[in-house]
Amino acid sequence: MDEIDQLTKEEASKVIQDLLDTLAQVEKKKKEPGLKLFVWENVLCSYTEGIAFALAYDVEHARKLIAKKMGWSEGYPEDLEKEPRLITEPEGFYVWGGS
Incomplete structure (x- = not known):
C-alpha cells in the first residue's frame, strides 16, 4: 500500500x-473474428463416408482452405455447399478406417 x-x-x-x-x-x-472449427461429416463419399474440416475465420474461408488442400484451383467440391457443423466447445473426433 x-x-x-x-x-x-x-x-x-x-x-x-x-x-x-x-x-x-x-x-x-x-x-476481432477468431478462428473456428468447421466440420463437414458424411461428405466426399466413395465406398465410405468422408469428412472435411478446417480451422478458419468463417465458412467461406474454410471452404477455400479445403479446396486448396484438395488441389482445386477454382470453386470447391459440391459436398462443401452443405452447412458444416461449427465447433466452439472442446470435442474429440475420429475416423475409423475401412473400405
Missing part, C-alpha cells in the same frame, strides 16, 4: 491510462 500512497498525481494518471488502454485492447480483441 505504501507504493500506492507514494504515487504522484501524474504517476497515478499514467497507471490509470495504461489500464484503460489495456482494457480497450482487450475489448477490441474480443470483437
Whole structure:
C-alpha cells in the first residue's frame, strides 16, 4: 500500500491510462473474428463416408482452405455447399478406417 500512497498525481494518471488502454485492447480483441472449427461429416463419399474440416475465420474461408488442400484451383467440391457443423466447445473426433 505504501507504493500506492507514494504515487504522484501524474504517476497515478499514467497507471490509470495504461489500464484503460489495456482494457480497450482487450475489448477490441474480443470483437476481432477468431478462428473456428468447421466440420463437414458424411461428405466426399466413395465406398465410405468422408469428412472435411478446417480451422478458419468463417465458412467461406474454410471452404477455400479445403479446396486448396484438395488441389482445386477454382470453386470447391459440391459436398462443401452443405452447412458444416461449427465447433466452439472442446470435442474429440475420429475416423475409423475401412473400405
